Structure formats: structure tokens, C-alpha cells
Amino acid sequence: MKSVMRLVAAVLLAAAVALPASANIVRDGSFELGDGAWELTEGWFLGDAGRGAHSGVNSLSTGCLGPGFSCFATQVLPTTTGQRYDLSFWLYADGVIGPDGFPIFQFDNGVRVMFGDALATAIYNFPTTNTSTDILTGGPSTQVIVRNLLATSTSTILQLSGYHDPSGIFFDDVSVELAVSQIPEPGTLSLVGMALGCLGLCRWRRARAT
Template sequence: MKKILVFAVAALVAGAAFAATYTDNSGNAAYSDGWQDADNGGSGFQAWDITTTGTAGAFIGSSVQGGIDLGVSSFALYANSGAGANVDAVRLFATDLGDLTAFSITLGMNWDSGISGQFKGFEVFDGTQVVFGLNMSDSATISYYGLSSGTWSSNYGTTPFTVAFAYDDAANTMTVTGTEREFGNPVTQINLSSVTADPTGIKLYSNEMSTDTGDNRQLYFDDLSVTYETAPVPEPATMSLLGLGALAMVLRRKMSK
């Protein structure tokens, strides 16, 4: 009986779920010649889809020029003042690595847009709607929107800040955590319910920033991380071995009677 239990435990271990985390950052080799549409520096994501209109674009550079320090380099978006200037950098999550459970990113936002009604930000979407996003327009406030709305950060600041979410597809919930950009203090956890579809990707965007302050209005970001969970099925050879072992124990017990 004890041996049969051992086989059962082995079966449970063989079918246990495990998580794997994948990262990407501006220093990866894929961006050694700059950051262009269709680049992909991380195996946990699909390639970047970058679209621009007007005087706008995406690049790898030092965030220090924008008054923020994200390290040696960072991803950056610019959209100069002028009708229709806009840049969107969209990236889908991988579809063959298991169930998405977590994501995080570091953002740098210094000055506001300087133009009424214009903005920059970041969002997570599920293909049909925005699940969670952050937006900074022409004031110091960074707001969050999507399935819930409110204020993420109220004051100006140059501290890089993190945004992270943990997703439970079985419960249809997502928890969002991170830090604010004035002092880097933790923000109050945001709990999202009724997340009825899996998040499929992210978008970073910038729209018509005033150019009167150099690069201080540009959006900077780096250090993307995504986690997937898989529950592998035991290999056929393992299942056969377990079955034969169990059969042998049954026969042995019958013969001993």
C-alpha cells in the first residue's frame, strides 16, 4: 500500500504546475542598432508594433536627458507639438508559454504634456478593452483608468516608478501594485474584478508634447517582465511506468493471499 502511495505522489509531482519569468530591457542585443518596429529582445513577448503619425517616434537613449535616471539606457517615445503627432508602441504577450500570471514595467514621466488635452501613458489590454492604464495629460496628476479609475500619483517627480500586476484567470481578478513617482513610495493596491478575458498585450503612447522644455516631457520606460504558468502532463513513458508499477503491486498482493 505504501508503494502505491509513492506512485501516486510521483504522478502528482509529474503533473505539478511551474512558473517561468521572461524579461526584456533596452540593453539587449536586439536593440544594438536602435529600437525599430518588429524588434524583439525578449522571448516572453511578441515583436514590437510601432506606429507613428506626424513628428513622433521611438528610440533607445538616456533618460537623464529628460531629468530621469533609469540607468544606462531606456526605451523612449517622443511626439512633438503639432497637429496629429502621435506614437504607439504595442507589444503582445507570447501565446505559447502557458497562462499569463504576472507582468511588471518601470516607467519614467517627468513633465506633463504642456498642451491641453494631450497626453502620454501606458496600458494593458485584453483585445477588446483596456484592463488597466496610466495617463498623464497637462497637469501633475497621473491617473489610472480601465476597469477601475482614480489617481496613481498626484505630484511632479523624477523618480522612476514601477507598475506590476498579478492575474488570476480562474477567479477573473487582477491586483495592481507599484510605486508613485515623487518619492517612490508604494501606492495603494488596486483590485480589479470581472477581468473576464486574459490580458493580451501592452501599449505605451505619447501624443503632442510641447517642445519648450527639451526632452523633459518624453515618456521613458524599461525592464519589462512577464510570468507564465504551465501544468505539464506526465510523459507517456512516465505514465506507463506508473501503471505497470501499480499493476505489479496488485498482482503481488493477490499472490500473497
């Protein structure tokens, strides 16, 4: 009986280790706190610009001139060496789309995101979603997702850079979480269920014997 209990305990422990919690490791990814979590070079604006926010009222925007990436927003993330992560953020670019669906104003812009030493994504001439005739009105943001980014150390620098001539491009709700590909499949959950069932059966037999 004791050997069975030890086996069940070992299975439960292994399953618990294989089920890591997935949570956003980016601090103030929604930019609502403004607590200094992000290090910004000149040319960035964190706050309420009246547009570019996917949730809340604040966003992070840059009006740096291109075509190179010379303005940066960075944050050091606590990561696990060898672990893979999924990155997502919401993006909005200034511009105007007419009632016919064609851009009236479409400006040169670019976005580059680095995850440590690796290029996560680079986007050029991101289309605006603003259907107002006022360039400062803004429209809905678009989510960008990059999967399976590899962490090579216990701390990884997330670097956002961008340019927009002559107005702005906006980030909001930046998230880095455990990669979906590394979250255990239902088979692991079944293993946990079997272990719990075995534990319950052992307890029932012991109670019956007494």
C-alpha cells in the same frame, strides 16, 4: 510496495505540473538590446536619452502629441490561454519640481497599455519626479503594477502608447510574468515534501527488508 511507489510518483508529477516557473515573457523589456523585439510607430525613441532609464542606460520614450493615443510600441507575447499574468513597468515623465515640492513645469501627458483586447491601465498627467531645474536631467522612475491580466489566446499583443506635450514620457523594465495569484501556495509545497518523505520511507523499508 509497487502501488505505493506509483502513488508517490503520481503525487510528485502532479506537484511538478502545479509549480510552473515564473519568468518574464517580454523580450528586451529593459531596452538594452535593441534587437528589434519591439515594433515602433513614428514618434518613439529607443535608446539613451539621458533620463528615464530605471536600469542600464536605455529606455523607451515617446513625445507624441495628445490628447489621443496615436503612437504605439507593440510586442507579441507567448501566452497560455486562460492563464493570468502580472504586468509591471517603470515610468518617468519630463517636468520639473521645485525645492518646495511643487511642480514648476508639469506637462500634459498620458499612457495607455493594452493586453490583447483588454485595457490594462490608462494614466493621465503622470507627475514628474525631476527635482533639477533642467528638464533634461531627469529623476527616479516610478513602478506601475497591473495584476491578473487574462490571456485569451496563445499569443497576446502588448501595446504601449503615450503622449507628452511638449517633451517626453519614458518606459523601462517592462515585465509580464505569471500572476502571483496563480503561483501555488505553501500547501502545495507541503504536498511535495510529504511525497518525498513517503518515497524516502519506502526506500528505507525496502533496504531494511533486504
